Amino acid sequence: MSRPPLAAACAAVLRRDLVLAWRRRGDIAMPVLYALIVATLFPFALGPEEALLQRIAGGVVLVTVLLAMLLALDAMFRGDIEDGSLEQLVLAPQPLALMLGMKILAHWITTALPLIVIAPLLAGMLHLPGAAMSVLLLALLLATPLLSLLGAILVALTAGTRRSGMLLALMLLPLCVPVVIFAAGAVSAAQQGLPWLAPVAWLGAALAMALVLAPLACAAALRIALDA
Amino acid sequence: MANWIPLWLHKLGSPPIFYRFAGTLRPWALALALLLGMAALYGGLVLAPADYQQGDAYRIIFIHVPSAWMSLFIYGVMALASFIALVWRIKLAEVVAMESAPIGAAFTFVTLVTGSLWGKPMWGTWWTWDARLTSELVLLFLYLGVIGLYHAFEDRRQGARAAAFLALIGIVNVPIVHFSVNWWNTLHQGSTVRILGPSKMSGDMLWPLLTMMAATKFYYIASLFGRVRADLLALESGKDWVRQIAEAEAGR
DSSP: OOOOOHHHHHHHHHHHHHHHHHHTHHHHHHHHHHHHHHHHHHHHHHOSOHHHHHHHHHHHHHHHHHHHHHHHHTTTTHHHHHTTHHHHHHHSSSOHHHHHHHHHHHHIIIIIHHHHHHHHHHHHHTTOOHHHHHHHHHHHHHHHHHHHHHHHHHHHHTTTOSOOHHHHHHHHHHHHHHHHHHHHHHHHHHHTTOOOHHHHHHHHHHHHHHHHHHHHHHHHHHHHHHOO | OOOHHHHHHHHHTSHHHHHHHHHHHHHHHHHHHHHHHHHHHHIIIIISOOBTTTBGGGGGHHHHHHHHHHHHHHHHHHHHHHHHHHHHOOHHHHHHHHHHHHHHHHHHHHHHHHHHHHHHHHHSSSOOOOHHHHHHHHHHHHHHHHHHHHHHOSSHHHHHHHHHHHHHHHHHHHHHHHHHHHHHHHHHHSSOOOSOOSSOOOHHHHHHHHHHHHHHHHHHHHHHHHHHHHHHHHHTTTSHHHHHHHHHHHHO
8 A cells, every 4th residue: 555645644634624623613713702702801891991902902912812722722632532533643654743733734724813813803992003903913923823833732742631721721821921922022012113023033933943843842742642 | 981880870760779779868868958957047047147238138038049049950850850751761760850840849939939028028019020030930830830730641650751741841941931031021111120139248148048058959859859759659569679668667
């Protein structure tokens, strides 16, 4: 039996995950709804004063998106572990890191992309000025894949455990501190009319590094967690 | 080339030999820790003069700074043991890494608590989002993550390997967090008020500090050895050498 070419295998994994996500469209909507609810609660808690909301808008949107992604992170490999298809992926002749990279990409498309689409609405509700909006979107475009990649490593580590929701949050917090700092730093710099390229460049550099290393680390973590 | 050093280290990796080795060393380490700790406390609280600016409040430094050093030192030990455990799959290294984590978390917690107790009279606040404080808090979360992940698995060795991997991710993360938090803080508020710099310190303040540092090191060794011994007995409960120890205990 000949091995299917690598590109075909990647496409197959990606297509399978996207189709599975599409069949359960309700699950895609949940993080978006969650982000909408959280962002709506802030004006209620802090008062509708425009100057205050304007000042916190960038940070609130970023943290909201992060929390919504954390909510969806838990489910990244859960279905595949339950029906055993993840173990088949580990046994497959194709490099596991690449296959997991495709799964992370599918997860990013189904959870982070809708959040990025809705982010301008959330930011608008909090009166973020238009000049900072494009920077916010750019920061989100760089920060969300970074969070997906980092989160995937941790999800893989907890793959062999049953209760992992809170644990995942505890483990992700130290990893996402720099991401939040740089993303929010870029937005607030843009809001104050300062140059915002440096933090965005740092995010891009971190993303480039994570793109290469995170799937490898994810594969190593998964082998540890499934090795019973 | 002295051949006995690698040979001895190799032997020490075996659980029964390490169990005995740790058992003989532990009382000595504990005694030294107590002795040095008492001497350092006496030197720091009684002999050392009061600070010209902070008065007696500065004396918390003799607890605070050695704990802060230990919180980083133990993370280093844990990461090193984790690396050894993952690469060579040595059972003892897994145990050392996992039993270091609660001690390190305790030292980090002590650092944060004493720091906030010190901050209240000096800075006028329990907590400030200073770069160092924030990094220390993140370090505590890293420790807690490692401990949590270790206990989330039913199989202890599997849990230890997963948590060891997390500890290694953490050691890459610590400098990044420290750097980014520094950058973040300087972006927002220029220079932080730092009343006490560690720059100049007179000798009669310095020696209690260094003695306390040695005491905390010995305490770590004693505590670690005690924990590792208990953990080894639990891990190897089916083995012959544990049965012999159990029978000797029962026969007494």
